Amino acid sequence: xxxxxxxxxxxxxxxxxxxxxxxxxxxxxxxxxxxxxxxxxxxxxxxxxxxxxxxxxxxxxxxxxxxxxxxxxxxxxxxxxxxxxxxxxxxxxxxxxxxxxxxxxxxxxxxxxxxxxxxxxxxxxxxxxxxxxxxxxxxxxxxxxxxxxxxxxxxxxxxxxxxxxxxxxxxxxxxxxxxxxxxxxxxxxxxxxxxxxxxxxxxxxxxxxxxxxxxxxxxxxxxxxxxxxxxxxxxxxxxx
Numbered sequence: 001x002x003x004x005x006x007x008x009x010x011x012x013x014x015x016x017x018x019x020x021x022x023x024x025x026x027x028x029x030x031x032x033x034x035x036x037x038x039x040x041x042x043x044x045x046x047x048x049x050x051x052x053x054x055x056x057x058x059x060x061x062x063x064x065x066x067x068x069x070x071x072x073x074x075x076x077x078x079x080x081x082x083x084x085x086x087x088x089x090x091x092x093x094x095x096x097x098x099x100x101x102x103x104x105x106x107x108x109x110x111x112x113x114x115x116x117x118x119x120x121x122x123x124x125x126x127x128x129x130x131x132x133x134x135x136x137x138x139x140x141x142x143x144x145x146x147x148x149x150x151x152x153x154x155x156x157x158x159x160x161x162x163x164x165x166x167x168x169x170x171x172x173x174x175x176x177x178x179x180x181x182x183x184x185x186x187x188x189x190x191x192x193x194x195x196x197x198x199x200x201x202x203x204x205x206x207x208x209x210x211x212x213x214x215x216x217x218x219x220x221x222x223x224x225x226x227x228x229x230x231x232x233x234x235x236x237x238x239x240x
Contacts, residue, residue, distance in 0.1 A: 002030030003222045008084045010034040010077070010125065012064055012117075013091030015042030018140060021210035022088055022217050027053035029218065034077055034084070035059045036091070064091050064117040065109065074124045085133070086221050087125045089118040090140040092161075099156040107157050114161035119168055126172075126181060134180035137172060138220045140213070141165045141187040146234060162187075166232060173230030182229040184220045188213050189236040212238045 009026050013019035015037030023035055027050035035050070037043040040061040047059035058080045062069045077084060093113045095106055122137055129135035144151060144159045146166070151159055166185060173183035189207045216235055219225055 002028075003218075003224070004086070005030035007031045007086055008034070008081050009086035009088065009221070010036070010084060010121075011088040011090060012036045012062075012121065013140075014046050014059075015039045016046075018210045018213045018217075019088070019090040020046045021214035022090065024049050024053070025211070025214045025218050026050075026086075026221075027055040027057075029222075031086070032056040032081075033058070034073075034081075036062045036064065036073060038063050064121065065093075065112040067120060070117065070120055070124065074128070077128070083130050083133075084125060084128045085135050087122060087135070087137045088140065088217060088221065089121060089137065089165075091117070092140070094158050096154040097157065098154055102157055110157045110161050111164070114158070115164040115168065118165060122168070122172055122183075126176060126179065129179065129181055131180045134182070136221045137169075137181065137183040138217050139165050139169045139183070139185045140217070141169075141185050141232070143187055143189045143234065143236070146187050146232070169232065170230050177229065182225070182227070184225070184228060184230070185232045186213065186216050186220060187232055187234045188216075207236055208238060 004026055009031045011019050011023050014023045014035035023033055023046050033050055033055050035043055035047055043059050043061060047057045050057050060073055060076055062073050064070060095110055118139055141162045144155055144162050169183055169185040216233055
């Protein structure tokens, strides 16, 4: 039996990169999917691949930085499905600049997408989970949000939001133990995505592919990770 057979999974940022790779892997493992991205054309392509694997797919263009759009998303989910089992908070945005000259409006926009949106989506998700069967949340973070890891200059605002996501992961894990909901985080080093290539200096190579990260997300979302909760899985190399 496929390890996510008939589970319902919401994946944000599903149009490209890690989100797209995760959606396809989840579809191959039996999940039905709610796919979210801002770019409709990319989202439609991901949805088509997943439907070809036999998944039922609800694909919705959503800007998760807008609370009203998250409300609309969950209205659509309730109309399409009786419940939900898994949340992958993957969508994020990157912007660079030194903190001493960083504009507060740009910082606020980063926080809206990278911290407040995962918080609000998780809040809506928890309200839909059947505590009898339980649920899982996986927040996709970065080495940039881990202690004692050297950071690229100018990544300050992004780094701070990823530190915040780690705090959110730990708090949600603690608060939802009695709800039978596990909450974990994955923090990869450089991943070969469009966002990585746009962010790093020329010549810097990624350590990981989106598929490498998707495999670890599947592990944290699936039964093989058992009772693991509140954990931050740091990865710097492909699985063997």
